[in-house]
Amino acid sequence: MLIPFAKKSALVGLLVASAVAQPVIAADDYKLGLVTFLSGGAAGPFGVPAQNAANLVLETLNEGALPAPYNVKGINGRTIKPIYVDEAGGATKQSSEYRNLVERQGVDAVVGYISSGDCLAVPAVAEELKTLTVLFDCGTPRVFEDNSFKYVFRTGPTTTMDSVAASYYIKDIFPNLKAVSGINQNYSFGHESWADFYGSLKGLQSDIVVPTKQFPKIYAGQYGAEISALMVNSADVIHSSFWGGDMEAFLLQGAARGLFEDQTALLTTGESAMYRLSDQIPEGTILGGRGPFGIYAPDNALNRWFRDAYSKRYGTQPTYPAYKMVQGILGLKLATEQAAAKVSGQPTTEDVVSAFEYLEYEGPGGKVSMNMGKGHQASMEMVYGRYALKDGKPAVTDVRRYAAECVNPSDDMPANEWIEKGMPGAKCN
């Protein structure tokens, strides 16, 4: 009676001990909380590439092997220890997990968040706990429009410029543009993407016609009815902010029915799938990458190193979520090191905050200027191109670049108001 009980207890004890055992962390290590989707529909296209990039860059940083000016070991000489958290579970859950990262795990800073809902919920907690937080991927412009934060920065540009640049691009490519249709997911990102795109296009061409706009459910997977509607109400361009499995399903089902034979698809997040879906994307499709990332990234030493190291390690080229993650980590590193140069010893969070505000730096995607949202929100140039196969390999042609000042509102104006007023103050070439 007693012996089986003892055996069971020993087994349970062993299991608990192994579960609780954590890697040894030295006192001067830099604990970095990293939050991306590790499960659910956004994990494949966004969360996992971002996490892969973080793994690669953190390891290289800890060896001090990144190209200059990022060749200081770790962050200001401190070895970085990543702590990963799954972004699943919704905004309330993420607020709770953020507290756990800071108060239970004692992280020095947090880099993360792909979902815009999480990016709206977490900053209030970050302010309360006075912890430096870098939002790397989420796109809603509302984060810094509705509030001003001290400890929160976003190194990724907002979705406004995806939509605005998309409208410029199709005006450039199709001089006789008459009609655009839309198919976007029925949630905030889909609604905002379409509203901004249509709003800015209307400002450029007031007689633009919209034969149909469709808002199917997110993760619907079947688009038979929507494709019929798009085929019956033919347009020159079909705007879509679909991503992940939804984009894949739409491309497959649309191509099978000849949807893309005389209408061109404009996929604002298309770059994130261009390697995985290289056989399915019709040539000529317009692809966006939420900034100068992936195939649109400029040719610099950092980018060359990143593409090479990433594809060697993971067997595929890095897509935009991977770039944005690296950009977030490097921004944090640079701000910390610039703050450290001004003080003796390790800088305080306040020191890093003032160094981070209005910081300008070179990421793997080129110049990042933290010049919006009172110095907390990055702006970058935006790029669009058309998909083409070169020697059987995915590539882009007709690439056009739009300067940051052309596709982003000036600091004090909310994005939807800026678009509604016809984008005043935009400086385009």
Added chain:
Amino acid sequence: MKYATTMIIGAGIALLAAGLFMPGWLTFLLTLAFAKGLVVMGLLLLMRAGLVSFGQGLYYCLGAYCVGIAGDYFETQNALLLILLAVVVCVALAAVIGLLLCRYRDIFFAMFSMAFSMILYGVLVKSSAFGSSDGFNVKPPLLFGWTPTGESGPFLAYGLAVVALVGVGIFVWRYLRSPMGYAGEAVRENEIRVEYLGASVRRIIYTKYLLAAAMAGLGGGITALAAGHIDPEMAYWTTSGEFVFIALMGGVGHAAGPVIGAVLFELLRTYAFQISPYTWQMILGISLLVIILYLPKGVWSLVERVTKGKPL
């Protein structure tokens, strides 16, 4: 009966006192767990009458949005006023929907309740004024001029949650021992007999539905004040499913079951997140499986086994 009331109040005071020394993450986690516990206590009333609602998210979300919207438009941040409003609105809606729902049983009741909560979800996702699926931020609460800041921020919502829990806990405990409370189990066993005994089955179920809605609205309102952000996900069927999960985990045999279930669920989930960020869902699933296999009446049955001297 007085002994139990004193016990519950004593536990509440102990929780409040402990809140002063707890780390912030635990305060926040317990606030959310207690808010969910409130919702599940309402669900417990329905489940004891044999009705499983997959739609408590409707009132949970509605309560939260009442707090968020009223805070924005009526420019009041008085926590008590906001929560009172949330409960009143939820009961008003339940009074209408309940008329239809209390005619249905079993799977039909479950599906109908879920359908109503999904309607709210659909409406909210379409409303860009309320931030569509991203939701919006709720202003930090006040209590009669006391503005908690910094470290004491999470404490106000925690205090509210504990007080609400004590109040509702005493009510549910006494209610379950009242004729109306026992009527729930009678309805589950044999509706015709209940009618022959002279009680109205519809009225019994209707009352329970209203009570459950009030408790869910209360829980939702507290969640909104604590989290500072709300989104339509609160009305999605997976949220309602979580409440059923918690009810099964804690057990519906006693008013304390839902609270224990909710705290256990939140603790289990947060440590599962920390220990294995890739397979935390599996840990949750296995835990529920183990509880169903070995403690079919929920975690509360452990307490009963000990107090009633049954073998483990």
